[in-house]
Amino acid sequence: MKNIQFPDNKKFIFTIIDDTDDAYLETIKPVYDLLHENGLRTTKTVWVYPVRDPERSKGDSLQRPEYKEHILDLQKKGFEIALHNVGSGDFERPEIIEGLDTFEKIFGHKPSHHVNHSYNPDNIYCGSKRFSFPMNWIVKKMYSQYDSFFGEIKGSKHFWGDLHKNDIKYSRNYEIDQLNTFGKNPYMPYKDKVYDEFANYWYSSTFASNQWMFNQRVNKKTIDQLEKEGGICILYTHLGYYHKNGKIDEGFKKAIEYLGTKKTGWYIPVNEVLDFLMEKKIENGVPEYIPFWFKKRLELHSLITRIKYRYFVKKDDYHFKLSEEYNDNAAIK
Numbered sequence: 001m002k003n004i005q006f007p008d009n010k011k012f013i014f015t016i017i018d019d020t021d022d023a024y025l026e027t028i029k030p031v032y033d034l035l036h037e038n039g040l041r042t043t044k045t046v047w048v049y050p051v052r053d054p055e056r057s058k059g060d061s062l063q064r065p066e067y068k069e070h071i072l073d074l075q076k077k078g079f080e081i082a083l084h085n086v087g088s089g090d091f092e093r094p095e096i097i098e099g100l101d102t103f104e105k106i107f108g109h110k111p112s113h114h115v116n117h118s119y120n121p122d123n124i125y126c127g128s129k130r131f132s133f134p135m136n137w138i139v140k141k142m143y144s145q146y147d148s149f150f151g152e153i154k155g156s157k158h159f160w161g162d163l164h165k166n167d168i169k170y171s172r173n174y175e176i177d178q179l180n181t182f183g184k185n186p187y188m189p190y191k192d193k194v195y196d197e198f199a200n201y202w203y204s205s206t207f208a209s210n211q212w213m214f215n216q217r218v219n220k221k222t223i224d225q226l227e228k229e230g231g232i233c234i235l236y237t238h239l240g241y242y243h244k245n246g247k248i249d250e251g252f253k254k255a256i257e258y259l260g261t262k263k264t265g266w267y268i269p270v271n272e273v274l275d276f277l278m279e280k281k282i283e284n285g286v287p288e289y290i291p292f293w294f295k296k297r298l299e300l301h302s303l304i305t306r307i308k309y310r311y312f313v314k315k316d317d318y319h320f321k322l323s324e325e326y327n328d329n330a331a332i333k
């Protein structure tokens with residue numbers, strides 16, 4: 001795959017897919033103000049309904065008027081608004097249909113980009129179903145309680161696969177252990193025969209679910225390297241964690257300000273990155289479907305990444321959420 005040429009003398013792409021867990025207006029607004037002031041447009045996921053499993057998840061939903069106004073303002077500024085299921089917890093088909101309609105009424109279009117949330121039973125192709133043999137078997141063993149997902153199961157009360165197929169153009173799957181996401185998966189956005197019945201295009205994201213991981217991945221040196229490689233980063237994180245004790249995480253702030261000074265960076269939301277890559281794929285004759293062996297390698301890479309940050313580097317959300325840093329932050333809320 002040859003290097004991608006970007007328009008307007010841009011040399012690299014950096015964007016964020018922000019999982020809405022823990023995002024409250026008070027903590028998320030300063031973070032988005034910083035992104036906006038530095039010329040970054042990224043993707044923010046949202047919940048339509050309030051959280052139903054407070055023992056597990058927290059954060060604002062579109063039912064809070066001031067938060068909704070903030071999200072509409074982000075949309076006006078050119079940020080992409082995507083779906084993180086209609087809410088956190090147990091939702092059944094009629095509510096999901098209503099939730100998608102509410103999203104459309106608020107933003108003027110149905111959601112076209114979705115990311116599965118945590119243990120939601122309406123998640124689509126989630127848990128061990130994200131992987132093929134033998135990786136699916138390992139995931140089943142490792143996370144045995146993380147395997148009750150029915151979004152694509154016809155006849156289940158949580159089924160919405162048909163709506164997902166109709167409306168959702170982009171879904172997220174495998175995780176990448178380097179800043180240059182595209183460097184590990186030049187097929188994205190790609191189709192996958194295994195998930196074709198109820199999904200469309202898939203993309204990978206750079207695994208950096210909290211500020212510990214973000215700060216390890218994104219700094220002056222790695223940003224310069226991304227530029228040199230002509231790379232494309234779609235970074236997955238929870239920006240709801242980044243504002244604590246009344247201020248934004250220092251490393252994050254520095255990195256975003258550094259990106260802001262780089263006029264060679266193309267800072268567009270995930271859907272625009274993927275639309276651009278789709279055009280390039282067609283131009284360069286790259287197959288629409290991910291090749292079998294390439295997918296196997298990607299699955300293995302994704303699984304090893306998970307295991308590395310859980311058991312060895314110990315920076316994933318399992319460890320982050322046990323830390324004083326996270327719990328101090330939670331206490332203030």
Ligand SMILES: [Zn+2]
Nearest residue numbers: 019021117118
């Ligand atoms: Zn989530």
